[in-house]
Amino acid sequence: MDPEKTAAPATLPQDDDSPEEDLREEGLDRLGYKQELHRNRSLITLLFQTLAIAAIPFGEGGPLINAIYGGGPLSIFVGWLIILFLDECIALSLAELASRYPTSAGPYYWSFQIAPEKTKTVLSFVNGWVWLIGNWTITLSVNFGFASFLSATISMYHPDWSANGWQLLLIFYAICLASLVICVFGNRFLPMIDTICAAWTAVSIVIILIALSVTAKVGRHSASYALGHYDTTLSGWGGFTFFIGLLPAAYTFSAVGMISSMAEECSNPVMKVPQAISLCVPVGGFAGLFFILPICFTLPPLQDILNAPAAQALPYIFVTVMGSPGGGLGLAFLVLAITFFCSISITVAASRTTWAFARDDAIPLSRVWSRVNRRLGVPVWSLVLLTVIQMLLGLINLGSSSAFTAFVSVGVVALAVSYAIPIGISLLGGRSEVNKARFSCGPVLGSIVNIVALCWITFELVLFSMPTALPVTAVSMNYASVVFVGFMTVSAFWYFIYARTSYKGPPESDGL
Secondary structure, three states: OOHHHOOOOOOOOOOOOOHHHHHHHHHHHHHOOOOOOOOOEOHHHHHHHHHHHHOHHHHHHOOHHHHHHOOOHHHHHHHHHHHHHHHHHHHHHHHHHHHHOOOOOOHHHHHHHHOOOOOHHHHHHHHHHHHHHHHHHHHHHHHHHHHHHHHHHHOOOOOOOOOOHHHHHHHHHHHHHHHHHHHHHOHHHHHHHHHHHHHHHHHHHHHHHHHHHHHOOOOOOOHHHHHHOOOOOOOOOHHHHHHHOOHHHHHHOOOHHHHHHHHHHEOOHHHHHHHHHHHHHHHHHHHHHHHHHHHHHHOOOHHHHOOOHHHOHHHHHHHHHHOOHHHHHHHHHHHHHHHHHHHHHHHHHHHHHHHHHHHOOOOOOHHHHOOOEOOOOEOHHHHHHHHHHHHHHHOHHHHOHHHHHHHHHHHHHHHHHHHHHHHHHHHHOOOOOHHHOOOOOOHHHHHHHHHHHHHHHHHHHHHOOOOOOOOOOOOOOOOHHHHHHHHHHHHHHHHHHHHHHHOOOOOOOOOO
8 A cells, every 4th residue: 555645634633744744644554553642742852752761961870880890981981982883773773663663562563563474473472571571670770760869969968878778769659650640641741841851961961061170179080091091900800891881871772762652642753753763872972972071081089989879979979079069969950850851751651662562452451551541642551550560669679679670670681682573583584674664774784783783782681681790799699680581481471371362463564
């Protein structure tokens, strides 16, 4: 069927686009779904949402202590550049698939459409649960990281105070509930919030750049130190230490594919969604350089940073370099606001993933989670489910912080696996479908990009399953792989007791 000759126009509000774009957006019915969500997002607001999810100062700064264990400045600066290249290969690979099949269902829908007939249902179910787990746990990591960062910020004024388990849990609950309320009742304002977040992030990076560079209470390092100093003694991993330092940058862009879940909320998604995905890494990466460089040039002694309250390096660096709690608090406040914007944006994206998977009858009580509130224009119960799951998982931190950290870490692992499955299937199939997409890298460059992406994902899975430092103890052990296998065991159990006979996969489609 010619995509230019689709049937009746959509009835929900849309962006002002060309007639050609309006016709193409009506192709959602060709992908097997009816329009239920409001199309209130443009290319710019989609890009801003991806950048809000990346949240550069928090994405890099929250887990920055890993880069300190990874050797310091060399891992921070050179590692950032390496990750930009590697994650852009993942982004481009996902962008092609999103252009061919632009639905909120994302990777599991792509897997179903391009997999061999005999395996497509099982593969889509497995990838759907991996994708869902990744969305839930990466949102958990953002919100709990926000709570930890806030606790470390308070420690600027009260160095001897640190939030106990219950206090941290209550802060975390407040963040989850605040995001829920905003996402449920403020959907019409969310594109504006993403725009404000982009502007706030840009201004914050400039302020941090100037403040750290001008003040520098612990002195300024030479360019050779700031860009090339490498201490292999901190992690115990010897020559492998550098790769530990890649973790913060890799975490920052790990959720680049989550914007695919917003495909049914913008016009002309065959171009706008892949453009937003592909632009996130270079735009965010360029801005991030102005954030990490002043940090590298003004770092306090690395060993001191490792002893930072709540294992949060960035607040400690701020207060030390600024020379006063007030100066540190001012900069930390900028990052806290960015993190709250990130919490809202990533909650929206994860809720759309939950709703889309429930729409295809792959989750227990699917009829509940797949409902869209017509007045609010959002899947309210999917938002509630996402929030409740986060709050329940948060209780684990009361019993074992190391076990809870595994749930936080598994987000990156699950997202990476969910990306690898459709990319790998497409590559093994000769890229026959993505070469037809309106946004495509072409058969030669596209194959190279896919291979690099798969190689990086394979190594990334190992990296995010390793303990940061040696020797390994019960507390420092990384249980991410164990938790991931546990989640997959639960999903397999659900498949065999129910979904094996009822789950038929998403609707079949020839793509757009």
